[in-house]
Amino acid sequence: MYACIYIPNASGDSSAALIDCATTFSPRVESTSAGIVVFDAEGLERLFGSYSEIALKVADAARERGLEANIAVAANPDAAICAARGFGGITVLNRGSEKSRLRDLPLTVLAPSQEILETIERWGIRTLGAFARLPAVQISERLGQEGVQLYKLAQGASMRPIVPHADALRFVEIIELDYEIETIEPLTFILSRMLDQLCSRMRSRNRATHEVRLRLGTHMRVLKLPLPVRNPRLLTKLLILDLEAHPPGAAVKRVEVEAIPTKPRVVQNGLFVPLSPEPEKLELTLARLKAVVGEENVGAAEILDTHRPDAFRMEKFHLGERGSLRMGMDSTTTSSCSLSLRLFRPPLEATVQLRNAAPSWIAFHGVHGSIITARGPWRTSGDWWRPNMWDREEWDIEVCDVFYRIYYDVHLDRWYAQGAYD
Amino acid sequence: MFGISGNVSVYFMQSVILRARLESAFGERIPSPFTDLDRRVFENVPTGIATLDTLTGGIPRGAITEICGPPSSGRTSAMVSILAEANAQDEVCALVDGNNAFDPISAAAAGIDLTRLLWVRCRKLDEVLKSTDLLLQGGGFGRVVMDLTDLPVSHARSISLASWFRFQRTIEKTPTVLLVMSSESVVKSAAAMVFRTEMHGSEWSTVFNGLNSSIEIVRSRRARSLKSYVRVHLHSECVR
Numbered sequence: 054m055y056a057c058i059y060i061p062n063a064s065g066d067s068s069a070a071l072i073d074c075a076t077t078f079s080p081r082v083e084s085t086s087a088g089i090v091v092f093d094a095e096g097l098e099r100l101f102g103s104y105s106e107i108a109l110k111v112a113d114a115a116r117e118r119g120l121e122a123n124i125a126v127a128a129n130p131d132a133a134i135c136a137a138r139g140f141g142g143i144t145v146l147n148r149g150s151e152k153s154r155l156r157d158l159p160l161t162v163l164a165p166s167q168e169i170l171e172t173i174e175r176w177g178i179r180t181l182g183a184f185a186r187l188p189a190v191q192i193s194e195r196l197g198q199e200g201v202q203l204y205k206l207a208q209g210a211s212m213r214p215i216v217p218h219a220d221a222l223r224f225v226e227i228i229e230l231d232y233e234i235e236t237i238e239p240l241t242f243i244l245s246r247m248l249d250q251l252c253s254r255m256r257s258r259n260r261a262t263h264e265v266r267l268r269l270g271t272h273m274r275v276l277k278l279p280l281p282v283r284n285p286r287l288l289t290k291l292l293i294l295d296l297e298a299h300p301p302g303a304a305v306k307r308v309e310v311e312a313i314p315t316k317p318r319v320v321q322n323g324l325f326v327p328l329s330p331e332p333e334k335l336e337l338t339l340a341r342l343k344a345v346v347g348e349e350n351v352g353a354a355e356i357l358d359t360h361r362p363d364a365f366r367m368e369k370f371h372l373g374e375r376g377s378l379r380m381g382m383d384s385t386t387t388s389s390c391s392l393s394l395r396l397f398r399p400p401l402e403a404t405v406q407l408r409n410a411a412p413s414w415i416a417f418h419g420v421h422g423s424i425i426t427a428r429g430p431w432r433t434s435g436d437w438w439r440p441n442m443w444d445r446e447e448w449d450i451e452v453c454d455v456f457y458r459i460y461y462d463v464h465l466d467r468w469y470a471q472g473a474y475d
Numbered sequence: 476m477f478g479i480s481g482n483v484s485v486y487f488m489q490s491v492i493l494r495a496r497l498e499s500a501f502g503e504r505i506p507s508p509f510t511d512l513d514r515r516v517f518e519n520v521p522t523g524i525a526t527l528d529t530l531t532g533g534i535p536r537g538a539i540t541e542i543c544g545p546p547s548s549g550r551t552s553a554m555v556s557i558l559a560e561a562n563a564q565d566e567v568c569a570l571v572d573g574n575n576a577f578d579p580i581s582a583a584a585a586g587i588d589l590t591r592l593l594w595v596r597c598r599k600l601d602e603v604l605k606s607t608d609l610l611l612q613g614g615g616f617g618r619v620v621m622d623l624t625d626l627p628v629s630h631a632r633s634i635s636l637a638s639w640f641r642f643q644r645t646i647e648k649t650p651t652v653l654l655v656m657s658s659e660s661v662v663k664s665a666a667a668m669v670f671r672t673e674m675h676g677s678e679w680s681t682v683f684n685g686l687n688s689s690i691e692i693v694r695s696r697r698a699r700s701l702k703s704y705v706r707v708h709l710h711s712e713c714v715r
Contacts, residue, residue: 327565328650330615338613342595345605350596354579354589365579370593372567390524391585391713392685393551395576395625428683431715449683454674455547456686458714472578474686474714475551475624 054104054148055130055215056094058115059123059137063088070118072218073254077114078107083130083215089137091130091215108143118253127151132209135181138162151209156182163203169196181207222258224251224312233304237296240269240305244292247310248285255283255314262312267292269308272301279371280332281318287333288312294340298348329372339370360435361443362471363396392474394458400469403459412448412459417470426451430461447471520617520652523560523586524553526705527670527690534652534668535696539643541655541662544672546624549688550656552585552709553672554620557654559586566617569593571606574625584713600630604638611645611653619646623657631661639665660693669694675706685710 056078058071071090075082078101081093094107101107108124115122125136127146132155136144139158146154155162158181160173172195178184185207192200205211226247234240244267255261261281265288267274274295282288292310318332330338342351352367403417412427429448436442444463449456456474461467519533534540534557544550558568559582568591570577575596583589593616595606600623607621623631643665646653655662660669671691678684691704 328615328617329565329567330613334613334615338609339593341609342606345609346595346597346602350575352594353592354577354594356580356583356589363578363580367594372591390549390552390556390707390709391581392549392709392711393555393585394578394581394714395551396578398575426677426679428679428681451677454545456677456683472576473546474683474711475547475549 054094054126054128055091055133056104056107056111056124056126057085057130057133057137058090058092058111058120059125059134060088060120061123067120069254070120070250071115071122073257074111074114074118074120077257078111080217081215082218084218085130085134089134090218091133093215094126104145105143108145112143118250127209129209129212130215131206131211131213135162135206135209138164146209152182152185155207155209156180156185160184160207163206165203166199169199169203172196222260222314224254224260224262224314226250226310228308230306230308233306235304237293237300240296240308241289241293243308244310245285245289247308248288248292251310251312252283252285252288255312258314259317260314261317262288263315264313265292266311266313267296267309268311269301269305270303272303272305274299278336279369280336281315282333282336283317284333287337290337291340294344298344332372335370335372360433362433362445363398394472395475396472397470400460400471403468403470405459405461405468412450412468415450415452415457415459415468415470420452420455420470422452424450424452434463449474518650520564521560522553523556523563524690524705524707526707530705531668531692531695534654536650536652537647538667538696539639539646539653539655539662539665540668540670541657541660541666542670542672543657543660545658545674547686548672548674549686549690549707549709550624550672552688553670553690553707554622554654554656555582555585555587557652558582558592558618558620561617561652562586562588562591564617565591567591567593567615568618568620569595569610569616570620571595571597571603571610571622573597573600573603573622576622576625578714581714600626600633604634607642607653608645611642611651614649614651616651618652618654620654620656623655623661628658631657631659634661636663636665639663666694667696668692682715683711 058075060067068084068087072082072084075090075092078097079092079094083091085091097107101110104126108126111124112122123137123141125133125144127133127136128148128151132146132151135155135158136146139162159179160170173184189204192204228243228247261283263278263281265276276291276295339351349367353370354365355368357364357366401418403415405412406414412424414423427448427450430446432446434444445460447458447460449458458471460469460471462469518536520536521528521533542550542553561568570592572594577594579589597603597606603621610616610619639662642653671693673689675687675689677686686709688707688709689704690707
């Protein structure tokens with residue numbers, strides 16, 4: 054048995070949704086023409102019940118995708134197509150009853166060429182039943198092979214194998230707008246609808262995405278995710294936050310969203326797993342934080358392999374392997390504690406007076422006074438072959454009960470306060 | 476009618492007296508025996524400073540802990556110790572840095588796993604508040620540090636008590652610890668625990684060896700012990 058899903062007046066972008074809808078029921082799906090999909094329903098009774106129940110479920114699945122479709126089930130694909138075209142709603146043709154059930158349908162359900170249709174109508178033939186009663190040999194003589202094919206279809210006796218749809222697994226949604234959009238807010242609704250469709254299609258193929266490409270005319274944004282996601286709300290929020298940070302330069306008339314498919318994430322959580330944020334929520338939090346403080350100010354610090362003071366870079370924060378860096382390190386509770394440094398970024402220029410080649414008085418940024426204790430200098434230099442070389446003499450000093458690290462920049466011949474011990 | 480309401484008021488008075496007697500009898504061992512269990516019991520996590528953990532039992536989850544004190548009193552060192560301890564338990568932490576003053580190099584040397592520390596660098600109080608709110612709403616962080624130490628005191632004071640109570644309500648039923656760092660106590664009654672740090676001398680040889688600091692427990696919802704402060708030596712191995 055074969056089932057046909059037919060959408061009267063189908064638009065071009067409904068084909069993908071139709072195929073997805075059919076694929077949820079059977080792997081053997083034929084995309085016959087625009088708005089018509091046929092799939093092999095043989096053996097589905099064990100999963101979904103009788104053919105009437107299957108047809109009902111198919112109609113529900115189509116409705117979930119926003120498609121109002123006619124569903125027909127018949128013993129051969131062409132009879133199913135004729136029935137879907139001819140009858141509204143759900144139709145089930147039992148095996149052997151095709152000819153009798155289809156007889157009252159108009160000839161247009163066979164989708165004949167205009168020339169043949171006019172010829173047949175000139176004979177006074179209006180229905181499939183009347184056409185099926187004509188002698189086959191004379192039809193062959195007058196209408197040729199196409200006429201014979203239509204004659205078999207009218208009898209509901211055409212048997213042909215379906216041509217399975219070869220899926221390229223591209224998840225793309227495109228909307229051409231009648232009027233240009235100039236602000237981001239209306240885009241939220243459009244993107245939300247498109248991503249709903251994409252995620253629904255990905256779910257039906259058991260796929261998720263780790264990369265979403267958004268094209269707004271010539272403006273293109275790529276959203277890379279550290280984990281596979283198929284949550285439309287999350288993707289919409291992430292795309293909107295990204296667009297707020299990088300708005301399109303011109304009004305938008307065409308929106309294209311493509312999701313690169315990948316296998317969905319499968320996680321087995323445990324009772325004793327250490328506390329960490331949910332990856333999907335974390336992505337959203339990071340995107341919102343970037344909108345507040347700027348992209349370069351959120352992340353994980355990575356110390357650079359150099360002796361240059363305060364050399365680090367901000368990396369994208371993501372949850373890697375748990376405990377990968379601290380393997381074998383246990384909690385070390387001690388009575389003493391490491392002293393920490395708070396840095397002034399950028400270093401504060403200071404006025405320093407020397408006595409016996411050691412700093413004795415300092416003034417910088419509201420701090421001034423005699424230096425009670427000073428230890429140093431610790432000389433450090435590097436990258437002398439580069440324009441951003443450094444060459445400095447560092448001192449630890451105590452001023453007014455506060456301990457600072459200061460340095461003398463040999464190259465610039467100036468003193469700076471680098472930070473305070475705390 | 477009068478007799479029934481009279482009996483009710485007598486029973487009510489008796490129950491109030493009984494409750495007061497029981498609370499008095501339990502004393503400091505069980506501070507609030509009739510409080511809702513969910514609200515009363517705080518699971519504590521260690522700070523990484525042994526003497527402080529012995530004295531306090533650690534800092535409470537689902538509540539605000541505040542560390543305040545003047546510069547060079549050991550506030551940042553205590554914060555780094557708390558974050559390192561959380562990282563040692565494989566928990567993910569976040570630091571909202573009010574003035575971009577965090578030194579990742581000395582922090583990594585002190586035991587912080589930088590890959591499990593989300594660092595948010597702010598320049599304004601508004602950014603600090605918004606970022607902290609987002610992190611607490613997002614959830615899942617073991618410790619969230621809100622560093623206000625380098626912001627002007629007037630700015631820190633301008634944060635309304637309602638904001639602190641909102642933060643406290645956000646994390647109340649979660650395992651997150653919100654650690655607030657400031658020059659002077661600003662969280663007030665929304666804090667479950669307040670520490671004040673103070674410097675008590677420095678150690679110098681040919682190099683700067685470190686500081687001696689005291690950490691005083693100014694406020695705690697747990698039972699108070701007789702001693703209310705600990706002395707901590709802050710060694711300079713990680714910064715030199």
